[in-house]
Amino acid sequence: MSATEARTAALKVEDLEVAYDVRGVLRPVLRGVSFEIRPGEAYGLVGESGCGKSTTAYAAVRYLPGNGHITAGRALIGGDDVTAMGAEDLRALRASRISMVYQDPGQSLNPTIKVGKQVAEAFAVLGASKEEARERAIEALRRVRIADAERVMERYPYQLSGGMQQRAVIAMALACDPQLLILDEPTTGLDATVEAEVLDLVANLRDETGAAILLIAHNLGVVRRTCDRVGIMYAGRIVEEGIAGEVFDDPQHPYTVGLLRCLPRRGAAKSERRLDTIPGSLPLIGTPLPACVFEDRCALASAECRTALPTASHPRPDRTVFCHHVDRVAELVAAPVTAAAGEVAPGEVVLQLEDVSKTFRQGGHEVRALVGVDLELRAGETLGLVGESGSGKTTLAKAILGIHAADQGGVIRLDGETLAGLTTQRSADARRAIQIIFQNPDSALNRSKTVRSILSRALSKLAGLSGQAADDRLEKIREEVVLSPRHLDLKPRQLSGGLKQRVAIGNAFAGDPRIVVCDEPTSALDVSVQAAILNLLADLQRDEQASYIVISHDLGVVRYLSDRIAVLYLGRLMEVGDAATVFAGPHHPYTEALLSAVPSVDGDPPARIRLEGEVPSAIDVPSGCVFHTRCPRAIQGTCEASEPPLVEVEAGHMMRCHIPIDELRRLQATDAG
Amino acid sequence: MSAVDPTAFEPPAPLEDAGAAADRRSARREKLRLFVRNPSAIIGGAILIFWIICAIFGDVIAPYSPFATDFDGHVPPGGTNILGTDQLGRDVLSRVIIGSRDVLIAAPICAIIGVGLGTLLGMLMGYYRGWLDDTLGRVIEAFLALPVPLVALLALAALGSSTTTVVLTVGIFFTPIVARTVRAAVLAERENDYVQAAKLRGENGLYIMFREILPNITGPIVVEFTVRIGYAVFTIAFLSFLGVGIQPPTPDWGLMVSEEYALIIGGYWWVTVFPALAIASLVIAVNLVADAMQEVNER
Ligand SMILES: Nc1ncnc2c1ncn2[C@@H]1O[C@H](COP(=O)(O)OP(=O)(O)OP(=O)(O)O)[C@@H](O)[C@H]1O
Ligand code: SF4
Numbered sequence: 001m002s003a004t005e006a007r008t009a010a011l012k013v014e015d016l017e018v019a020y021d022v023r024g025v026l027r028p029v030l031r032g033v034s035f036e037i038r039p040g041e042a043y044g045l046v047g048e049s050g051c052g053k054s055t056t057a058y059a060a061v062r063y064l065p066g067n068g069h070i071t072a073g074r075a076l077i078g079g080d081d082v083t084a085m086g087a088e089d090l091r092a093l094r095a096s097r098i099s100m101v102y103q104d105p106g107q108s109l110n111p112t113i114k115v116g117k118q119v120a121e122a123f124a125v126l127g128a129s130k131e132e133a134r135e136r137a138i139e140a141l142r143r144v145r146i147a148d149a150e151r152v153m154e155r156y157p158y159q160l161s162g163g164m165q166q167r168a169v170i171a172m173a174l175a176c177d178p179q180l181l182i183l184d185e186p187t188t189g190l191d192a193t194v195e196a197e198v199l200d201l202v203a204n205l206r207d208e209t210g211a212a213i214l215l216i217a218h219n220l221g222v223v224r225r226t227c228d229r230v231g232i233m234y235a236g237r238i239v240e241e242g243i244a245g246e247v248f249d250d251p252q253h254p255y256t257v258g259l260l261r262c263l264p265r266r267g268a269a270k271s272e273r274r275l276d277t278i279p280g281s282l283p284l285i286g287t288p289l290p291a292c293v294f295e296d297r298c299a300l301a302s303a304e305c306r307t308a309l310p311t312a313s314h315p316r317p318d319r320t321v322f323c324h325h326v327d328r329v330a331e332l333v334a335a336p337v338t339a340a341a342g343e344v345a346p347g348e349v350v351l352q353l354e355d356v357s358k359t360f361r362q363g364g365h366e367v368r369a370l371v372g373v374d375l376e377l378r379a380g381e382t383l384g385l386v387g388e389s390g391s392g393k394t395t396l397a398k399a400i401l402g403i404h405a406a407d408q409g410g411v412i413r414l415d416g417e418t419l420a421g422l423t424t425q426r427s428a429d430a431r432r433a434i435q436i437i438f439q440n441p442d443s444a445l446n447r448s449k450t451v452r453s454i455l456s457r458a459l460s461k462l463a464g465l466s467g468q469a470a471d472d473r474l475e476k477i478r479e480e481v482v483l484s485p486r487h488l489d490l491k492p493r494q495l496s497g498g499l500k501q502r503v504a505i506g507n508a509f510a511g512d513p514r515i516v517v518c519d520e521p522t523s524a525l526d527v528s529v530q531a532a533i534l535n536l537l538a539d540l541q542r543d544e545q546a547s548y549i550v551i552s553h554d555l556g557v558v559r560y561l562s563d564r565i566a567v568l569y570l571g572r573l574m575e576v577g578d579a580a581t582v583f584a585g586p587h588h589p590y591t592e593a594l595l596s597a598v599p600s601v602d603g604d605p606p607a608r609i610r611l612e613g614e615v616p617s618a619i620d621v622p623s624g625c626v627f628h629t630r631c632p633r634a635i636q637g638t639c640e641a642s643e644p645p646l647v648e649v650e651a652g653h654m655m656r657c658h659i660p661i662d663e664l665r666r667l668q669a670t671d672a673g
Numbered sequence: 674m675s676a677v678d679p680t681a682f683e684p685p686a687p688l689e690d691a692g693a694a695a696d697r698r699s700a701r702r703e704k705l706r707l708f709v710r711n712p713s714a715i716i717g718g719a720i721l722i723f724w725i726i727c728a729i730f731g732d733v734i735a736p737y738s739p740f741a742t743d744f745d746g747h748v749p750p751g752g753t754n755i756l757g758t759d760q761l762g763r764d765v766l767s768r769v770i771i772g773s774r775d776v777l778i779a780a781p782i783c784a785i786i787g788v789g790l791g792t793l794l795g796m797l798m799g800y801y802r803g804w805l806d807d808t809l810g811r812v813i814e815a816f817l818a819l820p821v822p823l824v825a826l827l828a829l830a831a832l833g834s835s836t837t838t839v840v841l842t843v844g845i846f847f848t849p850i851v852a853r854t855v856r857a858a859v860l861a862e863r864e865n866d867y868v869q870a871a872k873l874r875g876e877n878g879l880y881i882m883f884r885e886i887l888p889n890i891t892g893p894i895v896v897e898f899t900v901r902i903g904y905a906v907f908t909i910a911f912l913s914f915l916g917v918g919i920q921p922p923t924p925d926w927g928l929m930v931s932e933e934y935a936l937i938i939g940g941y942w943w944v945t946v947f948p949a950l951a952i953a954s955l956v957i958a959v960n961l962v963a964d965a966m967q968e969v970n971e972r
């Protein structure tokens with residue numbers, strides 16, 4: 001490394017080792033991390049939960065929690081060694097040259113102080129006068145594309161949406177004109193379209209300000225869209241590094257290869273193939289690891305992998321891989337293409353929704369969360385629900401489950417029988433027929449109970465089993481969801497995320513349900529665990545002939561599990577059709593925008609549609625086609641005047657749009673070409 | 674990586690279980706360790722244990738009978754009567770030691786009544802919300818706005834003073850305060866999906882409240898219980914001081930203070946100050962322990 005190079009890098013991390021002091025024992029978390037971010041470059045750190053991404057970012061600016069220690073290596077910001085800096089210099093550095101944005105904007109904003117005051121404060125600490133600070137705050141809010149900056153200044157954080165809050169936080173972070181902006185999961189809590197907007201903002205700001213960016217994200221699509229280069233972390237080491245798109249399209253380290261194969265990509269569907277998984281599990285913090293940290297899960301591992309540290313090799317230009325056997329990655333064969341589930345022969349209609357609406361009353365206003373939904377679900381079929389938050393996906397699922405009652409007038413039928421609105425009014429049979437797998441198993445499983453008591457209770461209430469019969473069935477469920485016997489006597493928090501979700505799935509399947517609602521079933525899980533859970537869901541569906549209603553913002557997951565897709569916007573069905581058709585197009589303009597907004601690991605389409613603005617409030621719905629305020633294809637004069645009906649535009653494909661399907665096909669083909 | 678059986682994937686190496694189980698065990702041990710090391714817990718606990726020993730073994734420890742009027746009146750501290758004697762010639766030290774007994778029995782009972790009823794109300798309000806919560810919430814607010822000593826005085830005057838009525842009154846006065854805490858805890862807890870899941874499998878409200886939610890909110894309830902004991906000590910003493918609490922000649926601290934506080938000016942401070950210190954020390958001790966618990970709980 002030449003001295004000039006060290007000086008020019010916005011951030012240069014050299015052999016950084018960090019350990020956390022846990023009850024007096026130093027547990028190594030970073031095991032020699034090195035990378036470099038050039039000025040103006042965006043660098044992504046990717047890896048599964050607990051691999052040390054955040055620790056790396058915090059260590060680089062010496063913001064580690066009290067029990068974290070840098071045990072070796074250094075971090076240079078603009079050539080200055082942060083690890084050797086005195087408190088005063090460190091403070092000056094943090095105040096003027098670097099900024100951090102955390103995952104939860106709520107954490108960075110004080111809920112009791114007006115947004116404007118907080119943003120202005122960021123300038124005031126830099127020495128601006130009160131007047132000046134206010135002006136610059138307005139300017140900063142404009143810079144993060146907040147149109148109505150003056151009015152936003154007067155609001156409290158809770159009066160802003162998540163996306164707006166995160167923009168305000170970014171505005172504050174940019175106050176000091178940083179050379180390096182560190183973003184730790186900046187869009188994780190946000191909706192896909194809002195996420196896309198924030199990412200676009202970050203990209204634009206980078207062009208404007210020339211700041212270097214360190215982006216931490218578990219969503220590989222986000223990293224691909226935003227970053228120039230990417231480092232793949234595993235157990236406290238960077239195992240592969242290169243240009244983002246190239247790494248994701250042509251991974252060279254066995255771990256990267258495995259990780260990318262776990263993802264449902266490029267339109268994979270369960271009827272075509274099972275997902276790959278990585279055998280074994282992530283190493284626990286504090287366990288001693290072999291020389292190559294991935295050795296115990298690697299199919300290529302040999303004796304030297306245990307003992308000798310893999311050195312850098314460059315199988316491609318601009319690529320660094322730490323592996324003894326880079327030349328052999330081609331031997332890593334994907335799982336043979338076995339379908340996880342056969343094509344469903346359309347079975348009988350199990351669930352039928354006719355004109356289902358749901359109106360909430362809120363401070364004297366009517367909030368129409370769901371408007372006239374007609375849907376059918378057949379035996380063994382999976383229906384995917386997509387739409388931005390506030391589109392009514394969860395409201396619909398809750399109405400079906402009977403968590404809240406739909407409005408009078410609509411009908412929900414199970415096997416032809418009309419269901420009562422609330423689960424408490426339904427028969428025991430109806431209740432056991434419709435169950436749910438929640439997003440977050442930590443919340444869905446009672447933490448004070450053991451796995452056994454959770455499952456037993458479900459069996460006794462839903463299947464009406466007790467005694468030996470219950471024990472036998474418990475055993476069967478345990479096998480079905482692939483838990484081992486000793487897990488039964490543990491409590492949820494003793495289990496990993498994936499195991500917890502298996503318990504939650506077992507819980508839902510206890511009473512042989514006909515319909516299972518899966519509300520974001522894998523979004524709380526790591527990629528490699530997600531694959532195993534998706535396979536399990538596909539297996540159970542095949543064996544139990546259950547129908548699924550899958551809600552997910554991850555379009556890859558929806559595409560993988562679903563046979564049919566329903567697209568919701570402001571409580572209305574905009575498009576319904578076979579999964580393949582809906583994804584292939586011609587799309588409804590909203591679906592088109594949604595597909596194009598969501599960042600994908602496979603890269604973005606050549607012409608990306610930006611879905612601007614936020615979903616209008618359901619209290620004050622736009623006239624005509626409710627999507628016209630944001631629709632890139634809206635027809636002046638027509639769309640705002642009358643609402644198009646939901647009509648069958650081709651066999652089994654329903655759409656709600658004034659533009660005829662052939663016209664849409666032509667428009668979308670021209671734009672793509 | 675060749676074709677991987679998905680079943681090979683997740684039931685993890687025994688290592689994970691062992692690690693997790695050990696972690697959990699040590700998490701509990703860690704809580705205990707933190708508690709035992711907490712300075713508040715050490716000081717508070719020591720004082721508390723001291724008074725509990727006094728209450729149990731008071732007859733053995735106390736140098737004299739608390740009722741015997743064997744000595745001269747108003748002997749100053751020092752000499753054979755370490756803390757002096759009162760007007761009637763009773764040994765102050767013996768009376769303070771034995772005086773811990775009633776309060777240490779009565780205060781926890783008050784807390785049990787208050788926390789028991791309060792938990793019940795709080796659970797109902799937090800779980801059912803709606804009109805029940807609104808109505809009870811108003812009642813509680815109105816109740817809390819009352820001048821407590823005055824109402825307690827009236828209640829005790831009407832019911833007649835006895836240890837039982839004192840305990841009941843104080844317990845009932847605690848109920849709304851506890852109910853508010855428990856309600857808040859239930860409101861937060863019921864947002865968890867396991868509550869929804871229980872409804873979807875057809876559990877009734879009682880089951881959900883007491884079998885699903887209650888085990889998860891024991892932390893704040895235990896803290897509340899401890900805090901209430903502290904308040905009970907003080908309130909019981911205060912009521913005795915006003916003459917509507919525990920009745921003479923029982924050696925009660927509040928009573929002792931009330932009997933001779935007017936004589937402080939005459940220089941007979943010890944008869945009043947020592948029981949007052951006893952009250953203060955017990956209240957502080959209980960609160961220190963409660964603080965320590967809360968601190969450990971919130972980590
Ligand atoms: N203050 C701490 N004390 C002890 N261990 C810690 C501490 N902070 C983090 N760890 C552990 O260090 C390891 C790395 O944590 P880190 O937060 O850097 O991971 P991450 O890659 O950012 O994960 P995530 O994707 O979940 O945010 C994990 O095993 C974590 O449990
Ligand atoms: S060094 Fe060995 S164990 Fe590590 S990834 Fe390469 S082949 Fe696998």
Ligand code: SF4
Nearest residue numbers: 625628631639657658
């Ligand atoms: S009806 Fe008009 S506004 Fe609505 S989706 Fe179609 S083109 Fe867009």
Ligand SMILES: [Mg+2]
Nearest residue numbers: 053054055184
């Ligand atoms: Mg992190």
